[in-house]
Amino acid sequence: MILDLQSKGRKTLEKQLEKQLLLAKSQIAEQQRQIGLLEKIVRQELKTHRSFCLLPPPELRMHVGRVSDAANFWGQGMGSAKRVTDVFGQDPGGLVLDWGCGSGRTLNWLYGQGTWLRNYRGCDVDGEAISWLQAQGVKSVTTCGDMPPLPYTASKFVGLFCFSVLTHIHPLNHRAWYEEIHRVLKPGGKAYVTVTSDAAIVGRKTITADDEAKYRESGWFYGERPGHYKDAVAVTRTFSLEATRGLFEVVRYSERGYHLMDDMILRKL
Numbered sequence: 001m002i003l004d005l006q007s008k009g010r011k012t013l014e015k016q017l018e019k020q021l022l023l024a025k026s027q028i029a030e031q032q033r034q035i036g037l038l039e040k041i042v043r044q045e046l047k048t049h050r051s052f053c054l055l056p057p058p059e060l061r062m063h064v065g066r067v068s069d070a071a072n073f074w075g076q077g078m079g080s081a082k083r084v085t086d087v088f089g090q091d092p093g094g095l096v097l098d099w100g101c102g103s104g105r106t107l108n109w110l111y112g113q114g115t116w117l118r119n120y121r122g123c124d125v126d127g128e129a130i131s132w133l134q135a136q137g138v139k140s141v142t143t144c145g146d147m148p149p150l151p152y153t154a155s156k157f158v159g160l161f162c163f164s165v166l167t168h169i170h171p172l173n174h175r176a177w178y179e180e181i182h183r184v185l186k187p188g189g190k191a192y193v194t195v196t197s198d199a200a201i202v203g204r205k206t207i208t209a210d211d212e213a214k215y216r217e218s219g220w221f222y223g224e225r226p227g228h229y230k231d232a233v234a235v236t237r238t239f240s241l242e243a244t245r246g247l248f249e250v251v252r253y254s255e256r257g258y259h260l261m262d263d264m265i266l267r268k269l
């Protein structure tokens with residue numbers, strides 16, 4: 001009798017679980033359908049209004065982010081391009097370099113605006129990303145080295161921007177890179193730079209009290225992480241101001257100005 005009841009109870013439970021599973025599966029299928037539809041809409045929107053639609057394969061998307069979904073790739077790029085046009089305008093009035101352009105996240109949204117198709121240049125140390133972009137017909141990008149110099153003549157650009165590039169370069173090389181940015185900019189040229197700072201260190205579970213103390217004392221933190229440019233770098237505001245001293249006027253320094261990163265607008269002295 002008890003066994004019979006137990007087996008009936010188990011069967012009812014199994015049926016309930018089966019129903020819930022079916023419901024969950026149909027909800028997932030519906031969400032996937034909606035994601036597919038939204039991707040189609042974004043593709044169409046990009047083609048119609050931006051004249052360009054780049055979506056690298058998922059493994060290349062992982063070179064520039066922690067997740068590989070299309071929404072993240074497009075969403076991040078849209079935000080960055082908006083920041084670029086806020087800083088440099090629709091017509092930057094000369095060539096602007098996207099240093100560390102990756103596989104074109106920002107370029108996607110810039111190309112169709114103002115004079116950007118003519119004035120955009122990009123470079124990255126990631127040869128795979130650059131080859132992929134070139135295979136898509138983007139001629140204005142090239143590979144560069146891990147350390148200066150960049151493959152451009154002095155004073156070539158009126159502007160330069162780099163989203164999350166110094167965040168992957170050892171802090172002890174930052175000064176050399178600021179000197180290089182200074183070299184490739186025309187006198188009075190502007191740079192927009194993002195850096196990871198206190199927000200990446202203070203109160204973070206992955207950062208020990210010892211690491212935080214060292215960061216405070218030296219002004220920087222460097223942690224190696226596996227994966228493509230997944231290393232962790234943080235520099236204090238004082239460190240960045242010191243690294244740019246004598247080269248640039250710091251027009252603006254904003255804590256958490258770009259998501260969790262600080263950002264700076266610099267003008268070549």
Ligand SMILES: C[S@@+](CC[C@H](N)C(=O)[O-])C[C@H]1O[C@@H](n2cnc3c(N)ncnc32)[C@H](O)[C@@H]1O
Pocket residue numbers: 063064065080099100101102103104105106123124125126129144145146147162163164165168169229
């Ligand atoms: C987080 S990703 C950001 C990519 C791009 N700026 C964007 O917002 O989509 C960092 C990029 O910096 C590039 N990078 C790292 N060190 C570099 C260096 N020394 N010179 C040029 N690019 C570099 C990486 O290859 C990678 O594409």
